[in-house]
Amino acid sequence: MDPTDQEAVAATLADRHSFSLLVERYQLPLSRYVARLGNLDPDTVKDILQEAFIKTYLNLNDYDPALPFSSWLYRIAHNETMMHFRRQKSRPQVLKHESDMTLFEQIPDELNIFEEGDARLRGERIQRALQDLKPQHRDVLILRFFEDKSYEEISDILRIPQGTVATHLARGKTALERRLRQEHIRDVYYGNDG
Amino acid sequence: METMDDFSKRVVTEIEARGVLPRSRSHFLIQRSVFWTLAMLSVLVGAVALSVADYVFFDNEGVSAAIILESPVEGFIQTIPFVWLLVFGLFGISAYLSFRHTQTGYRYRALAIVATLVVVTVVLALLLNTFDFGQGVHYYLLNHTSLYDALIHSSDDVRIPF
Numbered sequence: 001m002d003p004t005d006q007e008a009v010a011a012t013l014a015d016r017h018s019f020s021l022l023v024e025r026y027q028l029p030l031s032r033y034v035a036r037l038g039n040l041d042p043d044t045v046k047d048i049l050q051e052a053f054i055k056t057y058l059n060l061n062d063y064d065p066a067l068p069f070s071s072w073l074y075r076i077a078h079n080e081t082m083m084h085f086r087r088q089k090s091r092p093q094v095l096k097h098e099s100d101m102t103l104f105e106q107i108p109d110e111l112n113i114f115e116e117g118d119a120r121l122r123g124e125r126i127q128r129a130l131q132d133l134k135p136q137h138r139d140v141l142i143l144r145f146f147e148d149k150s151y152e153e154i155s156d157i158l159r160i161p162q163g164t165v166a167t168h169l170a171r172g173k174t175a176l177e178r179r180l181r182q183e184h185i186r187d188v189y190y191g192n193d194g
Numbered sequence: 195m196e197t198m199d200d201f202s203k204r205v206v207t208e209i210e211a212r213g214v215l216p217r218s219r220s221h222f223l224i225q226r227s228v229f230w231t232l233a234m235l236s237v238l239v240g241a242v243a244l245s246v247a248d249y250v251f252f253d254n255e256g257v258s259a260a261i262i263l264e265s266p267v268e269g270f271i272q273t274i275p276f277v278w279l280l281v282f283g284l285f286g287i288s289a290y291l292s293f294r295h296t297q298t299g300y301r302y303r304a305l306a307i308v309a310t311l312v313v314v315t316v317v318l319a320l321l322l323n324t325f326d327f328g329q330g331v332h333y334y335l336l337n338h339t340s341l342y343d344a345l346i347h348s349s350d351d352v353r354i355p356f
Contacts, residue, residue: 013216016209020202027201046201053205060216064297159300 005069013060023053026070029147030077036142037081044084052080071156074147078139078157129179137172140165229295236289237311240282241318242331247278248319249328250346277345286311 003011003021011018027049034045034052056076063072130138143149143157155162251273289311293299299307322328335342 017206019209020199020206023202023205024199049201050205050208054209054212054214057209058214058217059222061219062217062222155301161301161303163303 006065009060009063009069012057016057019053019057022056022069022073026073029070030073033074033142033147034077034081036146037078037139038085048080048084049077052077055080067156068153071149071153074143074149074153074157075159125180125183126176129176129183132179133172133175137168137175140168141172141176144169226297229292229299233289233292233296236285236292237315237318240285240289240311240315241322242327243278243281243285244315244319245322245328246331247275247282247328248323249326249332250275250278275346282315286315289315 005022005025008018008022008025012022030049030052031045034040034048035042040048052073056073059076063069130141133141139158140154143154149157151162151165154160154165158165160168286308290304290307293307293311319328332346336346
């Protein structure tokens with residue numbers, strides 16, 4: 001039976017080579033998450049992830065077992081990615097993964113928007129609309145829709161109250177709806193729809 | 195193409211190469227206690243400021259004379275202990291920021307934290323004033339610092355024409 005995260009943390013503190021278990025367990029989901037935050041190339045994602053895991057190891061004694069380990073790890077990865085953007089003084093376009101296209105199609109159901117037309121066009125439209133959102137709204141939407149995190153987990157990752165998570169989510173969805181409607185009207189007018 | 199196994203080995207190798215060791219538990223305990231201590235000290239200083247402000251504003255005998263004999267509005271404004279309210283405000287902000295930086299401080303809404311801090315500070319200030327602490331601080335500063343006398347309109351400063 002695989003050790004729990006808490007057991008893996010304890011094992012790592014005793015022997016640093018045990019840390020590879022936690023790295024292997026979270027490498028894939030964190031790679032996807034970091035990539036979603038800014039459409040980064042695979043090498044940059046790996047560099048950021050490496051730094052995030054090294055920081056995790058450095059601060060392992062700060063981990064509070066009352067908090068899910070994944071939330072704590074996501075928080076470190078999020079902060080490391082934001083530091084990378086600040087160093088680069090830019091945040092590239094987000095969410096350009098083929099694997100996210102099916103996830104894009106779930107969003108209209110959440111927003112009560114009837115999106116007609118070609119699925120790819122719909123996905124691109126949603127991707128552009130997400131790009132235009134404020135960072136605090138976009139980060140919450142990514143964690144909710146693409147990482148399937150609960151309000152409590154998002155609160156722990158971004159270090160904001162759960163009420164603020166709900167507010168950002170509501171405002172982000174409203175802004176997204178408005179943007180999608182504008183895109184839809186524009187595309188219909190210019191004959192780009194479907 | 196790098197496999198997951200390769201990547202995890204790369205991370206562990208890099209940790210070894212840089213000589214990274216986990217920070218000690220006591221490092222984090224000290225860090226946490228600094229924020230909690232700062233928060234509590236800020237509340238305490240805020241309560242002291244509020245207790246002195248309370249004394250200066252309500253117990254200052256010159257207040258009624260100023261209001262009756264001079265312009266009521268001007269008199270009222272003169273008795274507001276702005277300096278102490280400023281100190282209270284500054285340490286209130288310090289208490290809020292210190293609490294926010296504690297391990298679980300982020301979970302609470304700003305309004306809830308501010309409201310709780312204000313209530314705790316007011317209660318503490320009222321408790322201090324049951325022992326005339328505000329009065330004691332006010333007169334100590336009046337007698338030992340010239341700057342305080344210039345900043346605060348104490349009852350001694352209010353001119354009574356007769």
